[in-house]
Amino acid sequence: MPAEFGLSEEPLGEARHVVAVRGEIDLFTAPELKKTLQEAIENGATRVVVDLSETTFLDSTALGVLIGTVKRLRSRDGSLVIVNTDANIAKTFEITGLDQIFTILESRDAAVEALDEAA
Numbered sequence: 845m846p847a848e849f850g851l852s853e854e855p856l857g858e859a860r861h862v863v864a865v866r867g868e869i870d871l872f873t874a875p876e877l878k879k880t881l882q883e884a885i886e887n888g889a890t891r892v893v894v895d896l897s898e899t900t901f902l903d904s905t906a907l908g909v910l911i912g913t914v915k916r917l918r919s920r921d922g923s924l925v926i927v928n929t930d931a932n933i934a935k936t937f938e939i940t941g942l943d944q945i946f947t948i949l950e951s952r953d954a955a956v957e958a959l960d961e962a963a
Contacts, residue, residue: 849873851880859922860959861889862952866898869906878909885913890922891959895952897929907942914946923947923962925955 849867856862861884869877884892894910896902914924925947928934937943949955 849876851876853880853884855884855889856956859888859890860893860956861891862893862895862956864895864898864952868901869899869909870901870903871905874903874905874909877906878912881909881913882916885916885920885922890917890920891925891962892917892922893925893927893952893955893959895927895955896933897927897952899928899930899933902933902936907936907940910946911942923959925949925958925962927952927955 852864854862854864863877863880863884865877867873881892892913910924910926917924927950928937928948929950934948937946937948947958949958
């Protein structure tokens with residue numbers, strides 16, 4: 845049985861924000877992720893980490909949410925960094941070519957550090 849979907853947020857100050865996702869991001873759960881990311885940006889976050897280290901699956905809807913978020917952040921001179929340790933999710937990014945669009949790192953600490961370097 846797949847892990848139950850859940851989101852957690854951690855504002856880090858200085859316009860930095862982490863959104864961690866647990867479980868599957870699909871047609872049914874992607875709107876909640878989108879809403880959470882939009883609210884973070886509307887509240888001043890311009891440097892965002894999406895932590896997928898506890899994500900078990902993502903579909904094209906989830907990819908669309910991430911693409912929309914990176915576009916919104918770039919229009920505000922911001923950045924998005926993704927944390928991923930799952931080989932299947934990494935393959936999804938590679939097959940779609942999105943590994944060339946997103947900065948994808950293997951730990952939250954490295955992702956937060958990358959946000960600071962991008963500033």
